Amino acid sequence: MAAANVQPTRRVVLGGSAAAAIGGVFAGFGAGRATAAENGGAAPKATTAAHNPRFQPFHGKYQAGILTEPQAHAEFLGFNVHFEELARSEGIERIRSILKMLSTDAQRLMSGRGVLADTEPEMSHAASDLTVTVGVGQGLLDVLGYKSAFLGKLPAFAGEKLDARYGQSDLIIQCCAQDPTVLHHAVRALRKNLRGITEPAFAQSGFLHAAHPVLQGPGFRNLFGQLDGINNPTGEARELAVFGDAQEPSWIAGGTTLVLRRIEMNLDKWDEVDRAGRDFALGRRQSDGSPLSGTKPTDPVDLQAVDGLGLPAIAAHAHVARAKPETADEVLWRRGYNYHETQSSGLLFASYQRDPRSSFVPVQRRLAQVDALNEWITHAGSALYAILPGVAEGKYLGEELFSQNKQ
């Protein structure tokens, strides 16, 4: 395991050899998980974030809600601004005042105070790990005259059946909390404040276990019953995958991008599949998440491993085989949520990555082409956002975008 010593400090180093790079990317991962696995037999630790919710800091290098351990409940809010009704200068000022207001709102809500003019401030008092994360679509950046090759629009992918209701919006607000009532109040307060100056595009809510039921780290059982979030980067590797570094930042220093895909999962058809078929399609066992190439959840996904008959342990078209990053640049941080509505259930796939063109896009191209899970899933919504950098005290979200020297 010499590769395990490669430290993922510089993207430029990682980009060199794919094999070494992947070893490096997951070095931290392997080490971190080993401790969790040793805990495997013991009684679950009671000290997960869900049990000790606190107030998450609003100010920082990055916005909260990205590297934050996923909270149990989430709501993704999309809004559009009617720029066509405004002169260009008015449009810019509208964006500025909205971002200032959202900065105040987020700060107040996350610290347990209601927003200004709140009619139910009591509902925000309980510590609940609430985070409010704000991003903007290319349409809004166009109004500001801000161009970045990292953004724009996601390409079309084979097999998707996109519903415009869950498509691109000018503004995205990701709200997450452990307590659904605290979350609801935050969502309601934010929507109320944006009324009249924006048009709500969508509100998609999701849920998961606050702690991974097996690994006790981030991750959850999705609605297929699978353990999701096992091979997700951690620590320094994750930070690098999401934000890049000083030499190679994302679209803006301290910012990142969010891909939000609404993926319907056909639970009724999945019911027809037996355990072996399910494990085969994913490449991991439903029981404990262990890869078919190993026995423990933390064992590596080894595509070279063979079974007793000399056949590949993990089928070439299994989800994990197709999704596994081929280069360090392909690594993304999945922070999705289960969703359930009257007519539809599935995954609000949310991934944060420095550059979607070198990560989400190639991975999703591979999956769209061949993925055993495709039989039961349909991509129904798609949007790409520029997530704003973290905010220093006395500043507001997106303030960088209004400076003279644009990229």
Add this chain to the structure above:
Amino acid sequence: MKYFKLTAALAAATTLLLTGCAQEPSAVAPQSSTDQMQGTQAEDLRTNETWAKAAEHGMSAAFGELRNEGASTLELESVTDKTHGTVIEIHDTQGQGAEARMAQHEGALLIKPAEEVVLTPGGTHFMYMDLKTELVASQTSTLQLNFSDGSSAEVQFPIRNFSGANESYHGSPEEHADHEGH
């Protein structure tokens, strides 16, 4: 020299307020016309949690906490709005529930030393009488508070959507109708 000082103070106060630090009691920008050693009334004023109700036209209202940090009583005589072309009146609400009626405050609004007056929906508030331009949610309305010693302070009121604060007005029915709109 004096002009420079005042401008700097105004700029600082504006940044503080605009960047959403409404959490802290906000400093205000005193615009003193007298040059006394003792602080002016405007300088003794601290405001907190100030906001105004979004409205397209007609009437609206502004709220918040006005605190006296000085040693003598503040006498707020009038409030001026330079951007929305409307007269601002200081109003009290009398009675409760369906019976509540608003009436203009008699004389100056007094704030005793180390005390505060809280302007609330259903209580005392500043009333925009006839907006010529919209109070757009998320923007900020700047009002000038004029005191009996001739000093004045500019205070920022972030504009927010608010469905309440629809107490019927003592005046004409048309004004009442305008007030309901938003």
